Amino acid sequence: MLQVSIYRYNPETDAEPSMQDFQIDTSGKDLMVLDVLELIKAQDTTVGYRRSCREGVCGSDGLNMNGKNGLACITPLSETVKSNKLVIRPLPGLPVIRDLVVDMGMFYAQYEKVQPYLQNDTPAPSIERLQTPEDRAKLDGLYECILCACCSTACPSFWWNPDRFIGPSGLLQAYRFLADSRDNATDERLAQLDDPFSVFRCHGIQNCVNVCPKGLNPTKAIGHIRNMLLTRAT
Amino acid sequence: MVKSVTSFGRSGLSDWLLQRVSGVILLAYAICLGGTLVIGVNYAQWQAMFASTGMRVFTLLAILSLAAHAWIGMWAVGTDYLTERMLGTKGNLLRLAFQIGCSLAIFVYVIWGTQILWG
Ligand code: SF4
Numbered sequence: 449m450l451q452v453s454i455y456r457y458n459p460e461t462d463a464e465p466s467m468q469d470f471q472i473d474t475s476g477k478d479l480m481v482l483d484v485l486e487l488i489k490a491q492d493t494t495v496g497y498r499r500s501c502r503e504g505v506c507g508s509d510g511l512n513m514n515g516k517n518g519l520a521c522i523t524p525l526s527e528t529v530k531s532n533k534l535v536i537r538p539l540p541g542l543p544v545i546r547d548l549v550v551d552m553g554m555f556y557a558q559y560e561k562v563q564p565y566l567q568n569d570t571p572a573p574s575i576e577r578l579q580t581p582e583d584r585a586k587l588d589g590l591y592e593c594i595l596c597a598c599c600s601t602a603c604p605s606f607w608w609n610p611d612r613f614i615g616p617s618g619l620l621q622a623y624r625f626l627a628d629s630r631d632n633a634t635d636e637r638l639a640q641l642d643d644p645f646s647v648f649r650c651h652g653i654q655n656c657v658n659v660c661p662k663g664l665n666p667t668k669a670i671g672h673i674r675n676m677l678l679t680r681a682t
Numbered sequence: 683m684v685k686s687v688t689s690f691g692r693s694g695l696s697d698w699l700l701q702r703v704s705g706v707i708l709l710a711y712a713i714c715l716g717g718t719l720v721i722g723v724n725y726a727q728w729q730a731m732f733a734s735t736g737m738r739v740f741t742l743l744a745i746l747s748l749a750a751h752a753w754i755g756m757w758a759v760g761t762d763y764l765t766e767r768m769l770g771t772k773g774n775l776l777r778l779a780f781q782i783g784c785s786l787a788i789f790v791y792v793i794w795g796t797q798i799l800w801g
């Protein structure tokens with residue numbers, strides 16, 4: 449029997465959060481954490497969490513499992529469980545709506561700030577804007593982000609300043625558009641980032657790299673943005 | 683763009699750069715002083731070393747680097763932990779008091795250091 453401890457909190461009825469324990473029979477299988485949550489849901493239908501694709505694509509089930517952020521649907525028990533105990537909490541640093549469901553508003557607000565869409569005021573060609581394979585290759589390791597928020601909610605700088613520091617996820621997306629040969633708003637984009645908070649609150653702790661379920665490297669992207677700011681500066 | 687009036691150079695990039703440059707200067711100074719101490723000096727040699735203009739200028743540079751480095755670092759600490767988000771409105775007051783305290787301490791160190799060097 450696997451010992452599972454789940455964070456429970458309903459701000460409307462509970463004075464404070466608490467942990468609820470469950471005994472789960474995994475039939476000796478190396479289940480994914482999401483499977484365990486489904487088994488728990490069968491025991492207690494009031495447990496709240498988000499999920500959709502159950503295959504690491506949608507980014508809705510970012511959770512904190514035994515202290516480390518990740519996607520429940522692609523985290524096997526063998527990777528996270530130690531001495532037969534699994535503690536599941538919501539992503540840290542964001543307000544809890546209920547149980548494991550957090551309010552991602554602050555996270556999305558930062559994403560919105562980086563204007564995550566192509567900007568190009570030259571006349572559009574009849575079919576599409578072309579890119580060389582080399583230019584296209586620059587977007588690899590950037591475009592794959594599924595906005596699960598595992599990285600930003602593992603970043604101490606984002607915990608302290610979620611309203612002013614863009615955070616690893618948003619900055620990875622900022623660089624995705626800075627690096628795109630089809631985008632020509634580079635100067636305006638960089639001008640928006642040159643304050644002491646938006647980018648420079650990153651202290652290179654690399655928690656973000658450590659948890660990204662897609663194996664992306666926001667710290668590297670942040671380094672590229674810093675270099676672009678340096679090159680542009682006088 | 684986040685507005686900030688109490689940071690050292692107003693721009694994140696200039697603060698970041700200055701933090702690196704002052705760090706390198708402080709490291710060079712520490713190695714220089716540390717090296718001298720490891721090799722071993724007596725009082726007369728030590729005094730002769732600090733009587734030279736080159737060493738005094740280098741020391742003053744190190745003191746100013748320390749001042750800038752300390753301000754940028756303490757400013758970051760203050761705006762991480764002493765904020766309205768962390769402590770409510772009293773966070774703003776605490777941060778202001780903390781920043782005034784830091785700048786006073788840095789000011790005293792700079793004046794005191796210069797006085798020792800040329801006094
Ligand atoms: S960078 Fe990785 S951890 Fe961060 S939001 Fe994107 S996919 Fe999730």
Ligand code: SF4
Pocket residue numbers: 602603604605606615616649650651652653654655656657666667670
């Ligand atoms: S490297 Fe930067 S963005 Fe990533 S966790 Fe650390 S401070 Fe946050």
Ligand code: FES
Pocket residue numbers: 498499500501502503504505506507508509510519520521522
């Ligand atoms: S349910 Fe879609 S990423 Fe886990």
